[in-house]
Amino acid sequence: MNGLVFEGPGARSWTSVPDPSIEQATDALVRIDSTTICGTDLHILKGDVPEVRPGTILGHEAVGTVVETGPSVSTIAAGDRVLISCITSCGRCRFCREGHYGLCVGGGGWIFGHLIDGLQAEYARVPFADTSVYKLPEHLSDEQVLFLADILPTAFEVGVVNGRVEPGDTVAIVGAGPIGLAAVLTAKLFTPSRIIAIDLSDARLARALDFGADVVINNGHTDATRSVLELTDGLGADVAMEAVGIPETFELCAELIRPGGRVANIGVHGRAADLHLEKPWIRDVTITTGLVDTTSTPRLLRLISEGRLDATPFATHRFPLADAMDAYEVFAAPEDTGALKVVLEREPVERKRKVVEEPVEALA
Numbered sequence: 001m002n003g004l005v006f007e008g009p010g011a012r013s014w015t016s017v018p019d020p021s022i023e024q025a026t027d028a029l030v031r032i033d034s035t036t037i038c039g040t041d042l043h044i045l046k047g048d049v050p051e052v053r054p055g056t057i058l059g060h061e062a063v064g065t066v067v068e069t070g071p072s073v074s075t076i077a078a079g080d081r082v083l084i085s086c087i088t089s090c091g092r093c094r095f096c097r098e099g100h101y102g103l104c105v106g107g108g109g110w111i112f113g114h115l116i117d118g119l120q121a122e123y124a125r126v127p128f129a130d131t132s133v134y135k136l137p138e139h140l141s142d143e144q145v146l147f148l149a150d151i152l153p154t155a156f157e158v159g160v161v162n163g164r165v166e167p168g169d170t171v172a173i174v175g176a177g178p179i180g181l182a183a184v185l186t187a188k189l190f191t192p193s194r195i196i197a198i199d200l201s202d203a204r205l206a207r208a209l210d211f212g213a214d215v216v217i218n219n220g221h222t223d224a225t226r227s228v229l230e231l232t233d234g235l236g237a238d239v240a241m242e243a244v245g246i247p248e249t250f251e252l253c254a255e256l257i258r259p260g261g262r263v264a265n266i267g268v269h270g271r272a273a274d275l276h277l278e279k280p281w282i283r284d285v286t287i288t289t290g291l292v293d294t295t296s297t298p299r300l301l302r303l304i305s306e307g308r309l310d311a312t313p314f315a316t317h318r319f320p321l322a323d324a325m326d327a328y329e330v331f332a333a334p335e336d337t338g339a340l341k342v343v344l345e346r347e348p349v350e351r352k353r354k355v356v357e358e359p360v361e362a363l364a
């Protein structure tokens, strides 16, 4: 089969690799139907995640069809359509038993495209299949559910739930990339009175308005803290979510919350950020961090299934899986391409469309 292989810092290729097979009794073999690229894949390509060995297939988000299951897999079978999530759960370790799948110490956690071969390939071996994949309802398209593999549960759990967004809250979200926009989308589930999106890019802020933000602030030329204080009678936001991953934006979040407010950090930080404890020590603030656990995936899937949540606007570009190399170019240059998420599909996009069009032509 073919897959998108990390060839060492700065290098990737779409190339022929050995077919995966069942290795453990708990594995499933899945044909990948749709997959997507994450900012984390770009970090790996830059060499920021040194534990990823050259030769590893990248990708940790996919929708696929089960081809074969190991002898102890009992809840899915060949032919089932499943979501493969960025987080795998062994189902047995202390953390998995407590619902902290992201912290799994039994061989799960974030493993795809990291510690084992990932999902940007024609087929994938999926460990702990019973406790790690989600069967999908027939009526939902791949694109409706694909973003449940990472950005939706990440923004919802690490941003909205950790930040304890409540009805009527003023929520400030710093960073309007896919994660920040998914935080805008899922914060609305709790009916805040106002969502303020803050970013340096006007294009990204325009998307934040599309996704449901009420106010946008470009902190490149506006003092964001002062603007938020003005909007909140001098108090500050109830909740601030950090969705960039740099010291400046964490410090901004800590500045713009009200006494008793909550800062939910989502960004992955590579450098130390200052916490000015001399200011918030007396203000009863809560600061949370976290890796996504994906425990909210079934809940978010029900919301999508019932039409209460629509993540399809994240899909800005589509490519056949075999054109993964081009897809990376588009995804890595969002200021030129406007990309949020690029969808890689097993069936070439054109061919899929034709199947839908043919009966209409036949009628005419």
Ligand SMILES: NC(=O)c1ccc[n+]([C@@H]2O[C@H](COP(=O)([O-])OP(=O)(O)OC[C@H]3O[C@@H](n4cnc5c(N)ncnc54)[C@H](O)[C@@H]3O)[C@@H](O)[C@H]2O)c1
Residues within 6 Å of the ligand: 038, 039, 040, 154, 158, 174, 175, 176, 177, 178, 179, 180, 198, 199, 200, 201, 204, 219, 243, 244, 245, 248, 249, 265, 266, 267, 268, 269, 290, 291, 292
């Ligand atoms: N905690 C988790 O489990 C988890 C999971 C996935 C991703 N993440 C992290 O979430 C963060 C966001 O991910 P993404 O894919 O949306 O990233 P992204 O790079 O696509 O978006 C980041 C956004 O931040 C904006 N930005 C950059 N500097 C800024 C500044 N100084 N002030 C305001 N805005 C600024 C950019 O214009 C961009 O729109 C990343 O750090 C990513 O690694 C965390």
Ligand SMILES: [Zn+2]
Residues within 6 Å of the ligand: 038, 039, 040, 060, 086, 150
């Ligand atoms: Zn990811």
Ligand SMILES: [Zn+2]
Residues within 6 Å of the ligand: 089, 090, 091, 092, 093, 094, 095, 096, 097, 101, 103, 104, 105, 106, 107, 108
């Ligand atoms: Zn575990």
